[in-house]
Amino acid sequence: MTPRALQCRRHLDRLASAARAIARPLAFMEVCGTHTVAAFRSGLHSLLPEGVRLLSGPGCPVCVTSQGDIDLLIDLGLDCRNLTLCTYGDMIRVMGTRGSLSSARSNGADVRIVYSAMDAVRLAAADRKHQVVFAAVGFETTAPATAAAILAAEAQGLTNFTVLASHKLILPALRALLDSGQVNFDGFLLPGHVSVIIGAQAYHPIVERYAIPCVVAGFEDVQIADAMARLAEMVRDGDKGPENLYPEAVTPFGNPIAMALLDKVFEPADVTWRALGTVPQSGLEVRKRFALFDAKIRFGLRAAFAPEPRGCRCGDVITGRCTPVDCPLFGSGCTPTQAIGPCMVSSEGTCAAWFKYGRSGRLRKVASDSSHQKQKMEALS
Amino acid sequence: MIDMSDLFKGSSTIASAAPGINSAHTPRSAARDTITLAHGGGGQLTDELIASVMLPRLANDALNQLLDSAIVDLAGTRQRLAMTIDGYVVQPLFFPGGDIGRLAISGTINDLAVSGARPLGIALGLILAEGLERGILERIMDSLARTAAQANVKIFTGDTKVVGRGQADGIFITTAGVGLVPEGRRFHPDQVRPGDLILLSGTIADHGLAVMLAREMPDVKCSLVSDVAPLNDMIDSLLAAAPGVVFMRDPTRGGLAGVAADLAVRTGYTIELDEPAIPVHPATLHAAEMLGLDPLDVANEGKVFIVVRPDSAAAALAALKGHELGRDAAIIGKITAAREGLCELITEIGGRRVLQKPYGEQLPRIC
Numbered sequence: 177m178t179p180r181a182l183q184c185r186r187h188l189d190r191l192a193s194a195a196r197a198i199a200r201p202l203a204f205m206e207v208c209g210t211h212t213v214a215a216f217r218s219g220l221h222s223l224l225p226e227g228v229r230l231l232s233g234p235g236c237p238v239c240v241t242s243q244g245d246i247d248l249l250i251d252l253g254l255d256c257r258n259l260t261l262c263t264y265g266d267m268i269r270v271m272g273t274r275g276s277l278s279s280a281r282s283n284g285a286d287v288r289i290v291y292s293a294m295d296a297v298r299l300a301a302a303d304r305k306h307q308v309v310f311a312a313v314g315f316e317t318t319a320p321a322t323a324a325a326i327l328a329a330e331a332q333g334l335t336n337f338t339v340l341a342s343h344k345l346i347l348p349a350l351r352a353l354l355d356s357g358q359v360n361f362d363g364f365l366l367p368g369h370v371s372v373i374i375g376a377q378a379y380h381p382i383v384e385r386y387a388i389p390c391v392v393a394g395f396e397d398v399q400i401a402d403a404m405a406r407l408a409e410m411v412r413d414g415d416k417g418p419e420n421l422y423p424e425a426v427t428p429f430g431n432p433i434a435m436a437l438l439d440k441v442f443e444p445a446d447v448t449w450r451a452l453g454t455v456p457q458s459g460l461e462v463r464k465r466f467a468l469f470d471a472k473i474r475f476g477l478r479a480a481f482a483p484e485p486r487g488c489r490c491g492d493v494i495t496g497r498c499t500p501v502d503c504p505l506f507g508s509g510c511t512p513t514q515a516i517g518p519c520m521v522s523s524e525g526t527c528a529a530w531f532k533y534g535r536s537g538r539l540r541k542v543a544s545d546s547s548h549q550k551q552k553m554e555a556l557s
Numbered sequence: 558m559i560d561m562s563d564l565f566k567g568s569s570t571i572a573s574a575a576p577g578i579n580s581a582h583t584p585r586s587a588a589r590d591t592i593t594l595a596h597g598g599g600g601q602l603t604d605e606l607i608a609s610v611m612l613p614r615l616a617n618d619a620l621n622q623l624l625d626s627a628i629v630d631l632a633g634t635r636q637r638l639a640m641t642i643d644g645y646v647v648q649p650l651f652f653p654g655g656d657i658g659r660l661a662i663s664g665t666i667n668d669l670a671v672s673g674a675r676p677l678g679i680a681l682g683l684i685l686a687e688g689l690e691r692g693i694l695e696r697i698m699d700s701l702a703r704t705a706a707q708a709n710v711k712i713f714t715g716d717t718k719v720v721g722r723g724q725a726d727g728i729f730i731t732t733a734g735v736g737l738v739p740e741g742r743r744f745h746p747d748q749v750r751p752g753d754l755i756l757l758s759g760t761i762a763d764h765g766l767a768v769m770l771a772r773e774m775p776d777v778k779c780s781l782v783s784d785v786a787p788l789n790d791m792i793d794s795l796l797a798a799a800p801g802v803v804f805m806r807d808p809t810r811g812g813l814a815g816v817a818a819d820l821a822v823r824t825g826y827t828i829e830l831d832e833p834a835i836p837v838h839p840a841t842l843h844a845a846e847m848l849g850l851d852p853l854d855v856a857n858e859g860k861v862f863i864v865v866r867p868d869s870a871a872a873a874l875a876a877l878k879g880h881e882l883g884r885d886a887a888i889i890g891k892i893t894a895a896r897e898g899l900c901e902l903i904t905e906i907g908g909r910r911v912l913q914k915p916y917g918e919q920l921p922r923i924c
Contacts, residue, residue, distance in 0.1 A: 178833065179908075183904040217851070220909020265849075269595070282591040291773060291848070397906050513601045513914045523849070533910040 180398055184223075187401035190224035190260045201227040202361060204407050205496050207346060208367030209236035209524025210395050214234075216533035218397035230404065231361055231496040232529075234349045234452065237314040238266050238522035239494050242448040244479040245342045247272040251313050252477065253280040253287050253341065259307035260286045262296035265447070266522045267311055271286055271515060273482050282301065291323035293318075300329065300337035309471045312341045317341040317369040319375060319460055320434040322442035324461070326469045338471035344447065345372050348458030352449070353495055361496050363407040364390035365400065368422050373438075375430025376420035383416045390418040392426050400499035441466055450484065450518070451491025490517035493526050500527040510519075595917025599810025599856075602917040622744070625806060626672035629739055635740040639674030641665055644685040650697065650727055652771040654763070654782030656856075657730055658701030663787045663858055664809065666708045671805035672788040673744045673796070674736030678713035679705065681730035685743040687722040697728065708787035710734075725851035742796075746823040748803035751894035754805035754870045756863040757829070758791065758877050759784065759885040760836040761813050766844040773848070780838045785831040786860035791880040792861065801869025806862045811915055814853040816862045817890075828900040830890035830912065841920040845870055853902075854915040866894065 177185070195202050201438040206212060212232045215221060221230060234240045250272035253261045261277070268277045268289060273377045273472030289297050296310035311321040322339055329337040346367065353359070363472035366379060379390050388408035403421050410417060420426050438460065448458025462470040471477060482492060488510070499508045500519070510516040512531055519525035582723040595602045612621070620629040626641040639700060655663075662679065669676045681701075681870045685694065723815045728905060767783040796802060808842065809814040813835065821828045837852055845852045870888060876882030 178905055181906045214912060217904075218904070218906055219902070219910040221905040222909045225905060278595065279591055282593045324771045397904070397908075401906075513605060532913055 184401050186397045187398065187405045188218065188223055188225065190405035191228060191401065191408050194405065194412045195228050197308070197412045199288040200410065201229070201231040202408060203231050203496070204365050204404055205233040205361040206365040206367075206400075207233040207235035207350065208365075208369065209239075209522070210235065210369060211365060211367065211393065211400060212526055212529050213525055215398060216394050216529040218400075219533075220397050220400060221533075223401075224404075227419075228408070230365070230400075231499070232351065232493045232526035233364075233496055235315075235346075236494070236519070236522050236526070237318070237344070237368060238242070238270055239518045239525050240344060240349070240449050240452075241270075241342055241518065242450050242479070243315055243482040246270055247274070247482045248477055248479045249340060249342075250274060250277055250280060252309065252471075253277050253285040254283070256475075257284060257286070259309055260288055260299060261309050261311060262288050262290045262299065262309040264291075264313065265289045266524065267313060269515065270518050271485070271521070272434045293321045293327065297325045297328050297332070297334070297337055300334050301523050302331055304334065304336050307336050307338070308337045309358055309475075310337070312343055314460070315344055315346050315370050315432075315556060316373040316438070318366075318374065319531045320431075320437045320525070323437040325544045326441050326466055327437075328429045329469055330466070335468065336508045338469050338474045339462060340471040340477070341442070341448070341460060343442065344372070344449065344459040345444065345458050345460065347382065348455050349449065349452060350382055350456065351385075352452045352455045354382070354388065356452070356495065358495070358497055359388075362411050363391070365403050365407065366390055366392040366418065368392065368394050368425060369488065371420075371422065371426040373431050373434045375428050376418055376426050377428045378430065379418040383418050389414055389416050392418065392420045392422050394422040394425065418522065444449070448479070451495050452535065476507050488517040488524075490519040490527070493519050500530040502525070503504050517554060559804055568723055573799050593917075598915065598917035600815060600917040601913075604809075604914070622745070624672060624732075625668040626674060626736070628672060628674075628743075631850040637738045639669050639672045639738050640733070641668040641672070642731065643668065645732070646726065646732045647768060648726055649768075649771050650693065652768045652783055653779075654767055655852060656697060656700050657728060658697040658699070659704045660785050660858060661730040661732045662701055662704040662708060662710075664807075665732040666710060666787040666789050667807040667809075667858075667861070669734050669736040669806050670746070670787075670792040672736075672738065673709055673742045673805075674738045675748050676708065676710045676734055676736040676789055678711050679733060680733040681712050681715035682733075683715065683717045684716065684725050684729040684731075685719045686725040686727055687719055689727050694728065697730075701730075704787060708789055744802070744804050745805060746820055749820065749824045749826070749864050749892055750803075751892050752825060753892040753915040754867055754869055754888050754891070755802060755817075755830065755879065755890040756865060756870065756873055757808075757831075757835065757887055757889045758788070758863070758883040759811070759859070760838045760841065760862045761808070761842050761857055761860065762845060762852035762855035763838060764858040765812070766841050766848070766850070766852070769848060769850075769855075779840055779843055779844060781838070784857060786815050786859035786882055787884060788861055791877065791882045794880050795863070795873055795876045795883075799865060799869040800874035801866030802873060803866065804861055804864040808857045808860055808862050810856045812852070812854045813862065814851070814900070814912045818855045820864070821900040822898050824892070825898045827893045828890060829893055829897035830900060830902050832902050833905045834889045836885045836887050839919035853912065862897050911920045 300308035363469045389402045442460035444457040445459050445461035446456050448454045467473045487505050492498040510520050515521040517525040597604050626639040629638050631638050650657045718858045764783040767781045806816045877886035902912045
């Protein structure tokens with residue numbers, strides 16, 4: 177056993193011991209796509225004590241984006257052939273009402289995967305006659321980069337760079353989730369990256385109002401195990417926190433430069449979330465002063481209501497009301513190669529993670545898309 | 558200000574685009590009815606395309622095996638013919654550790670070698686784009702010739718076509734290879750049985766990440782280099798030393814995960830891989846983290862995945878480690894008796910997860 181494995185084992189023993197003392201099933205919710213992936217990738221779920229679960233909340237940027245916002249983006253790619261649409265890789269396969277950016281691209285749309293908002297600014301600067309739109313999704317983690325990109329575009333005098341922003345804020349989402357009255361978990365494993373920006377103190381109002389244990393956690397498997405153990409101990413001892421178990425990156429008050437950047441370029445706005453509906457002051461809209469860089473204003477775009485795909489329970493999955501295997505489409509109608517809901521598409525999506533890294537008996541039966549290929553091969557030979 | 562009206566010519570405006578506007582095409586059929594980049598990723602979508610479009614039309618005994626090379630009987634000899642073909646469209650044409658010329662020879666030689674064949678010769682198809690600099694073509698051909706000499710194979714025949722500017726990206730290369738499989742040698746998934754061990758000839762994901770970094774982040778300075786190399790010499794040494802080798806693949810697109818998951822499906826056994834035993838360069842790990850990719854899914858061009866009887870494993874490992882291309886070789890897993898047709902990864906902390914063939918296109922995560 178490596179030192180890391182030993183350390184992890186110790187945290188899991190703490191978790192098991194606290195869970196035994198509590199003597200009822202426990203569930204904690206992580207609200208960060210990176211936690212979702214890290215927990216599955218490390219096989220942590222398979223090591224959790226009996227009766228303890230880690231649920232995924234509204235932390236995957238793609239999964240929380242409303243169907244209307246997704247359509248807006250994909251329609252832009254489909255209909256506007258004279259512009260370049262830059263997007264993070266995760267958005268490329270998400271299904272809109274009329275297809276995905278991937279299918280738009282195969283039909284001739286100029287869709288580029290970028291690694292940062294600044295890549296899109298560079299593209300715009302390279303050919304100032306050509307419109308470049310950056311599809312900005314994500315929480316407080318990616319929003320400062322979008323803000324910086326807008327400021328850079330302004331500094332360079334670019335008139336061909338705009339941002340289609342659907343940035344979201346984590347605290348209003350947590351509040352909306354807790355207000356929904358369907359809370360079936362015992363504590364939040366708070367996101368590391370977002371907390372780097374907003375600071376650990378930002379969660380105090382949540383803890384005070386809802387009296388729910390909260391722990392900020394890092395992304396290593398050991399750190400997630402530690403945070404889960406701490407959450408269980410807090411439940412056992414009646415503590416609430418918030419506790420910061422990621423102090424090497426997260427300070428009490430966050431990153432003031434990034435926060436100032438956000439405040440300069442964006443203002444809070446009521447936005448629509450998948451599953452949570454319209455949540456007051458839960459998103460970021462480009463301030464009027466930067467309207468030149470707002471794709472919604474530049475192109476007169478307005479998100480229409482679009483229903484979520486029929487049968488799809490992504491909304492219930494990201495609010496912890498069900499697990500992916502409870503969705504009737506999971507693994508049969510909806511698979512990574514033929515995805516219906518965003519949670520199956522995004523690599524940070526819970527369904528994709530369950531499908532890719534899954535472990536339960538039922539998962540195993542449906543886990544491999546290639547099983548149908550095997551049947552076809554057998555039929556041929 | 559730029560007049561935006563022309564952006565929307567011939568199309569409905571975005572704001573008024575109603576759901577289901579193109580009712581003949583549901584989103585899912587739209588996604589199915591066109592080829593996307595992901596169909597070429599060597600993952601599940603490529604498999605689906607082959608199974609649904611190619612095989613129903615082209616099926617025959619040789620093709621249906623879907624191995625790295627097709628193996629066919631030759632009249633009048635007990636040796637059998639191995640045949641393979643591959644297209645190379647990599648960008649950039651030159652990347653740390655290699656170029657499209659070295660890749661085009663290595664990839665095809667390796668497909669022959671892992672099938673147990675001794676390469677005989679290669680047919681070379683070149684598609685050049687109008688405007689390609691002659692000097693670039695010469696550099697690529699120099700590298701291709703050097704790699705062929707290193708692998709001790711000749712280019713038997715070739716074809717050159719030029720297409721208009723924009724119809725190809727600089728140069729596309731196709732190489733077909735033929736080789737001979739000695740009598741009595743048969744590497745096939747049906748030879749694999751419980752208790753067999755899995756060896757990997759070295760570190761994973763170096764090629765895919767070196768190319769991706771060179772393409773996506775050309776300004777990033779990194780010590781990462783592609784592992785692209787012809788492996789026939791190393792595989793000769795391996796087979797001379799380890800008679801218990803029963804199956805080999807080169808984990809190119811789809812990476813180690815693709816090859817292991819595929820073998821699990823094809824044998825029906827559960828395969829266990831030990832994550833800490835899988836060799837990865839620290840630079841590769843960092844690059845993968847930065848791009849949000851799992852090294853297990855990323856392409857290799859100079860590595861071989863080997864299934865060997867347990868009594869031959871030590872000899873196989875020693876033979877690999879004795880070759881300069883196999884110095885980092887390791888035993889990374891085993892075939893178990895369970896019949897789930899799945900590959901399970903046992904992680905460093907002792908957790909278990911299912912390892913699946915990647916979906917298709919390698920997409921970086923958001924954060």
